[in-house]
Each structure stands twice: as structure tokens, then as C-alpha cells.
Amino acid sequence: MSAPTPVAGPTAVRRQLGRQLRALRDAAGTSVDEVVAHRRLGISRAKLFKMEAGRHPVKPQDVAVLCAHYQASAEETEQLTALALATAGQSWWHVYGDDVPEWFSLYLEIEPAAAAIRTYEAELIPGLLQTPEYAREVYRARNPDDGEIERRVALRMERQAILTRDNQPPTLHVVLNEAAVRREVGGPDVMVEQITRLRQAASRPTITISVLPLKAGAHAAMESAFVILDFPDPTDDPSVVYIDSPSSAAYLQKAAEIARYEAIFGHVLSQAVPILEYQP
Incomplete structure (x- = not known):
């Protein structure tokens, strides 16, 4: 099931x-x-x-x-x-309990409500697009002694269901630094599977994936990866910019902050190539 x-x-x-x-x-x-x-x-x-x-x-x-x-x-x-x-209901991820850091819990709450997700990632494939083995290797590298890796991978895979849901799945627009695509997380076989997954995802009408080539040089998003979440009614539910680190996260909601990150996303997107055209 x-x-x-x-x-x-x-x-x-x-x-x-x-x-x-x-x-x-x-x-x-x-x-x-x-x-x-x-x-x-x-x-x-x-x-x-x-x-x-x-x-x-x-x-x-x-x-x-x-x-x-x-x-x-x-x-x-x-x-x-x-x-x-x-407002008093349980979160969908409550069964994972302590596997969810407090600073990440808000993101898990609002991600399924998004109508559009735009993200720039410099070092790794975003969680919504990772294969199980890729996710497993990321968690092992972060904490080799973590006995809950399989539960963390399961949570990540469960998040991905929003992309294929029947009722208005969000649009997903990803710009990946070429380093994230070329880095051999888990070795060549894992990466072949992961790149295949990206290309398959990009064939869906609601998903766009682009690669920012290393030869593009300096670019607008060099300081941080980020996610922009847009919601169905921007008046009642304004956009949020999410930026995380290994132990904390920031949720930016001021209009000027949103505009700044939208401009950054636009800049890197203008230099990127569709993954279906990308040749390593």
C-alpha cells in the first residue's frame, strides 16, 4: 500500500x-x-x-x-x-516524531499547501527529486552512526507524493548547480539512477529542471541555496523563502525579501540549460 x-x-x-x-x-x-x-x-x-x-x-x-x-x-x-x-489536527509527519527537527517542521507543514515551488540548489539534488539510494548516501555522509536513516529516507520519499497527487500538484521549478549533478554521491551507479530520475521528472508538465553550468562563473545565488514557496491565494497566504543550515532554518516573508530571491532565481535561471538538453 x-x-x-x-x-x-x-x-x-x-x-x-x-x-x-x-x-x-x-x-x-x-x-x-x-x-x-x-x-x-x-x-x-x-x-x-x-x-x-x-x-x-x-x-x-x-x-x-x-x-x-x-x-x-x-x-x-x-x-x-x-x-x-x-488548527488542532495532527501533522501528516507526526509518525516520524523526533526524526523531524523543530526548525524543519514548519516547512513540512507548508510545503504540501504550495501551488508552486522554486528552488536553487548548489550541492545536492533537492529532496523532492532524490532517489532512495541517493537520499540514503546523503544521510550516511551527514551522520554515519545515525540508526534512523531508513526512517529519514522514508519521510523524504513520502514528501515526494505531492508532485504526483491527483488534486492540483504544485509546479516545481528547480535550478541545479552543475556541481550537484556531477558530484558522485554513492558512486556512478547511484548517480546514473539519480540523473535518470531527474530526466523522467522533467518530462512531467508540472516539473521543470535546469542546470547552471560551471562555466557560467560567478552568479547571483553563490551565497546560499533556497526555496521559494508560492501559495494558491497570495493575498491570504503570501510567499515564503526557506533557507536552511545543518541546525537551523530561516523563513523569510517580507515583500522585499521575496522580491530579492525571486530576482536571484530569475538570474540563475537565465544562465541555466534544461536538464533534458544538458550533457555532462
Whole structure:
């Protein structure tokens, strides 16, 4: 039996609910102080902050109270209380427990909700496109004594199901530094299988893979690999830039930051060649 397709986790739902509650409050012309001053609402400053920031599960009754105060429509109230119910659910990856670092958990929550994923990778093939043996070798190189490698590989393979799901799979646009393609992770046989996997993936209409040749020299993305996640409704769910390291991650959401990384992606893409045309 195949693994279930990952779905957006409760954190992603909380973020969406929080933005919509903030938008309702703004549309009503109501400040945080005014909400807190209405003691009958039972909403403290701390609670409202956490609700709008998407930090914690939200009770449907709290949402209903706020919707009534903001004079939201019955349809809006029904939609938001339904979202509130989903904020307390379990994440699809919860079965992997401690195998998921806290700083990576948010990414696993929001990746399945993305409508488009754009990524530049300098050193290795992105996890969404790795073969099991390639992923296994990456984990062995990182920590040869790790007794949970197979579980980590299984999690990575399960993530890939979003690319072939029946319901609106995200578009994936990858630019790989040529070094990532030429580096023999696991040896020649593993790399032959991995490159074949890349070419097969690139034949899908929703996936584009390009290679940035080494002869391109200095380029705009030399400082860091990154992922840009775009969501179906950019108004309710703005894009996120994800940058990680071995022990932490950054999630950039300011408009200027997004624009900067979109420009960087555009620059490296302009110098790259489609993998189906690439010759090592």
C-alpha cells in the first residue's frame, strides 16, 4: 500500500486563519485595544496576538465571537470556524516524531499547501527529486552512526507524493548547480539512477529542471541555496523563502525579501540549460 499524500498541516491552517482574522479586524476598522476593551468577548491581548500570528490552535467559539464583533457574514463565519477546527489536527509527519527537527517542521507543514515551488540548489539534488539510494548516501555522509536513516529516507520519499497527487500538484521549478549533478554521491551507479530520475521528472508538465553550468562563473545565488514557496491565494497566504543550515532554518516573508530571491532565481535561471538538453 502506498503512503498517503502529505497534506498541509495545522500550522499552515493556523497561519491562514490568523491572516484572515487580521484582515477582518482591519476591514472592521477595529484596533487590538478595542477588541481587548470589550471584556464580554473574552479575548485577551495575548490570545488575540497568538490567534492572528497563527501560533497556537484556535477554539471555534473564539473565532465565532470575533466574527460577530467584526460583523462578518454568515459565510465568512462558517469558513473561519471550520478552519479553527483544523488548527488542532495532527501533522501528516507526526509518525516520524523526533526524526523531524523543530526548525524543519514548519516547512513540512507548508510545503504540501504550495501551488508552486522554486528552488536553487548548489550541492545536492533537492529532496523532492532524490532517489532512495541517493537520499540514503546523503544521510550516511551527514551522520554515519545515525540508526534512523531508513526512517529519514522514508519521510523524504513520502514528501515526494505531492508532485504526483491527483488534486492540483504544485509546479516545481528547480535550478541545479552543475556541481550537484556531477558530484558522485554513492558512486556512478547511484548517480546514473539519480540523473535518470531527474530526466523522467522533467518530462512531467508540472516539473521543470535546469542546470547552471560551471562555466557560467560567478552568479547571483553563490551565497546560499533556497526555496521559494508560492501559495494558491497570495493575498491570504503570501510567499515564503526557506533557507536552511545543518541546525537551523530561516523563513523569510517580507515583500522585499521575496522580491530579492525571486530576482536571484530569475538570474540563475537565465544562465541555466534544461536538464533534458544538458550533457555532462
